[in-house]
Amino acid sequence: xxxxxxxxxxxxxxxxxxxxxxxxxxxxxxxxxxxxxxxxxxxxxxxxxxxxxxxxxxxxxxxxxxxxxxxxxxxxxxxxxxxxxxxxxxxxxxxxxxxxxxxxxxxxxxxxxxxxxxxxxxxxxxxxx
Amino acid sequence: xxxxxxxxxxxxxxxxxxxxxxxxxxxxxxxxxxxxxxxxxxxxxxxxxxxxxxxxxxxxxxxxxxxxxxxxxxxxxxxxxxxxxxxxxxxxxxxxxxxxxxxxxxxxxxxxxxxxxxxxxxxxxxxxxxxxxxxxxxxxxxxxxxxxxxxxxxxxxxxxxxxxxxxxxxxxxxxxxxxxxxxxxxxxxxxxxxxxxxxxxxxxxxxxxxxxxxxxxxxxxxxxxxxxxxxxxxxxxxxxxxxxxxxxxxxxxxxxxxxxxxxxxxxxxxxxxxxxxxxxxxxxxxxxxxxxxxxxxx
Numbered sequence: 001x002x003x004x005x006x007x008x009x010x011x012x013x014x015x016x017x018x019x020x021x022x023x024x025x026x027x028x029x030x031x032x033x034x035x036x037x038x039x040x041x042x043x044x045x046x047x048x049x050x051x052x053x054x055x056x057x058x059x060x061x062x063x064x065x066x067x068x069x070x071x072x073x074x075x076x077x078x079x080x081x082x083x084x085x086x087x088x089x090x091x092x093x094x095x096x097x098x099x100x101x102x103x104x105x106x107x108x109x110x111x112x113x114x115x116x117x118x119x120x121x122x123x124x125x126x127x128x129x
Numbered sequence: 130x131x132x133x134x135x136x137x138x139x140x141x142x143x144x145x146x147x148x149x150x151x152x153x154x155x156x157x158x159x160x161x162x163x164x165x166x167x168x169x170x171x172x173x174x175x176x177x178x179x180x181x182x183x184x185x186x187x188x189x190x191x192x193x194x195x196x197x198x199x200x201x202x203x204x205x206x207x208x209x210x211x212x213x214x215x216x217x218x219x220x221x222x223x224x225x226x227x228x229x230x231x232x233x234x235x236x237x238x239x240x241x242x243x244x245x246x247x248x249x250x251x252x253x254x255x256x257x258x259x260x261x262x263x264x265x266x267x268x269x270x271x272x273x274x275x276x277x278x279x280x281x282x283x284x285x286x287x288x289x290x291x292x293x294x295x296x297x298x299x300x301x302x303x304x305x306x307x308x309x310x311x312x313x314x315x316x317x318x319x320x321x322x323x324x325x326x327x328x329x330x331x332x333x334x335x336x337x338x339x340x341x342x343x344x345x346x347x348x349x350x351x352x353x354x355x356x357x358x359x360x361x362x363x364x365x366x367x368x369x370x371x372x373x374x375x376x377x378x379x380x381x382x383x384x385x386x387x388x389x390x391x392x393x394x395x396x397x398x399x400x401x402x403x404x405x406x407x408x409x410x411x412x413x414x415x416x417x418x419x420x421x422x423x424x425x426x427x
Contacts (some may be wrong), residue, residue: 039381040381040384040385041385043381043382043385043386044385044386047386047387047388048382048386048388048392048393048396061160061162062160062172062175063172063176064179065176065179065180065183068176073331073374074378074381076331076332076334077378077381077382088164089164089165089166089168089169090164090168090169090172092169093169093170093172093173094172094176097172097173097176101176101180103324103328105328105331105332106332
């Protein structure tokens with residue numbers, strides 16, 4: 001199975017088994033600049049197609065409204081479903097706020113475990129198809 | 130030690146909530162590198178302040194008795210060593226600092242450490258190029274140790290070696306707006322419904338917008354109310370919103386992918402390429418092809 005890897009200043013990306021893994025780097029704050037760059041690189045990697053996305057929020061330290069809103073409104077371009085991986089209090093707070101207030105445009109859920117997140121993505125993706 | 134940190138954190142939260150209760154949504158609680166409940170509450174309070182500022186300054190629905198325009202709310206004059214030489218009267222109260230402690234202080238000393246790098250870069254550019262004017266986001270540290278992020282413009286003043294730092298903020302206009310005040314409950318349920326309509330539009334950009342009558346029925350309202358409430362909430366009509374969102378999506382795809390532009394037109398909900406090209410040019414002033422060529426050249 002082909003694996004594509006890429007990274008920018010704020011996140012690492014990997015396409016494996018038709019899932020786009022996006023992991024924010026350590027100490028990153030989800031600002032508008034960060035969200036734009038991450039979505040743009042996801043779009044480039046997928047060349048405009050969409051697929052299930054696992055967004056690893058565990059190393060995020062903060063977020064700004066501009067970043068959350070941009071991600072929520074444009075996430076439907078690269079993602080047809082999204083699982084947010086969160087662990088500590090901060091990443092869980094940001095993830096929950098993003099989900100409940102920014103209201104992403106694709107089915108999205110928060111998980112503490114990668115296995116559960118992948119299961120959700122596969123199930124949601126199959127339902128969409 | 131731990132208890133002391135917690136107490137400081139709680140004091141900061143008290144300050145933040147009192148400021149918010151008084152209508153100041155600009156302050157932010159300084160963050161630490163801890164990952165506990167108290168820190169998560171600080172994150173939530175900061176995000177809440179951002180959301181509330183946007184909602185309350187939102188023209189359409191929250192505060193129909195007033196409208197907002199941009200007012201200059203802070204101006205500082207710095208000498209050629211970037212020391213504070215003068216400032217507008219409101220600055221000390223905004224920053225919670227005494228007038229005499231500000232005068233003669235190095236400007237960077239009232240900034241948060243995270244803004245230092247950006248400030249250093251901009252100040253050198255402004256010093257070397259008299260005609261340049263730089264916009265940047267700076268975070269100030271207030272007297273009560275809260276953070277105050279602000280969009281600032283730094284300009285070198287003509288015929289002198291001094292610099293002006295100015296910051297704009299939306300302010301309330303005194304004139305009364307046209308819409309009568311409705312009850313809070315009604316407003317919030319309307320806003321919630323319109324929020325759902327907005328979400329529906331943005332998540333179905335690849336398809337044609339259904340007739341407004343059908344859309345209205347889908348969200349349990351009628352066409353007239355839907356049009357009126359959406360415009361009040363978002364300041365633009367449903368069609369214009371859908372149209373602009375589609376073009377934004379198309380622009381992102383043209384800039385970031387190699388997908389043929391014709392395909393992008395269909396992916397963005399346009400039925401024909403000429404329609405898309407015309408709309409794109411009207412909105413952005415140049416053709417979709419020019420954007421792609423420009424991207425390739427870069």
